[in-house]
Amino acid sequence: MCARYTLTKKEKDLLKAYQVKLPPDFQPNFNLAPTQQGLVITADEPDIAQKMHFGLVPYWAESIKLDFSTLNARSESATMAKTWAPLLKNHKTCLVLADGFYEWDKKSGKPVPYRFVLNDRELFAFAGLWSQWKNKITNEVYRSFTIMTTVANDTVGKVHDPKFRMPVILDQSEEALWLSKDLSVPDLMSLCNPYPDDLMNSFRVSTSVNSTVINKVHNNHPDLILPLNSL
Structure with missing residues (x-):
């Protein structure tokens, strides 16, 4: 699964990797957690990157508070x-922009956080789906997204049981395909594969990242992504 990730690059790096218009209030996030806003590019509006809430709220939901998890969508089903x-x-496909994600090794009984990054590029995109929910009384619009998952590769599986999940990370050549409205659903799902092990890396980070909020303030600072031995 993927319940926490990062998007820490500056605007100039994002614009170099993705030729889109960015929201004026974009800020790097070193600990992006559920309900917070991530940056996505949708098939409907591929020329802009827009902020949406992490954790999809279906259009048919009665409210934005759900009794089931929608952070991830299992690609096989x-x-x-x-x-x-x-x-x-x-x-309603989207690219979820990121530069890393966290997973926790719980085999020792205590959650030990690891950050996963790519070796071949600093910025990448998860395959995502998005939805728009509207409040029936106030007409308030709430846009949100989920991240597709697939079976874990060996790199992610070393942190958890090999049967663990990992987010679907799209190859650069697959990103345009994921946003294509000409692709059939079976062809879309054929893109949801584990990312190659030789193109990924992982390292332990401080347990400080375990907390999403400290003293009612979002726990978000650059030290969270540093390898443990460099702190």
């Missing part, structure tokens, strides 16, 4: 799921 199938059918 997404086409049969009430929450995800309509989004795939209607091409």
Whole structure:
């Protein structure tokens, strides 16, 4: 699964990697947690990167507070799921921009955080789905997204049980395909594969990242992404 990730690069780096218009209030996030806003590029508006909440709220939900998790969509069964199938059918796909993600090794009984990054590029995109929910009383619009997952590769599996999940990281050549409205749903799902082990790296980070909020303030600072031996 993927419940916490990072997008720490500056605007100039984002613009170099993705030729899109950025929101004026974009800020790097070293500890992006559920309900916070991430940066996504949608198939409907591929020329802009927009902020949406992490944790998808289906358009049919009664409120934005759900009693089930929508942080991740399991790619193997997404086409049969009430929450995800309509989004795939209607091409509500998006690129979730990132430069790393966290997972926790719990084999010792205590959660030990690791950060995963790519060797071949600093910025990348998770395959995502997005939805728009509207409050029936106030007409307030709430846009949100989920991250597709697949079986873990060996790099991620070393932290958890080999049967663990990992986010779908798209190859650069696959990003345009994920946003294409000409691709069939089966062809879209064929893109949801584990990222190659030789193109990934991981390292331990401080347990400070375990907390998303400290004293009612978002726990978000550059030291969170540093390898443990460099602190």
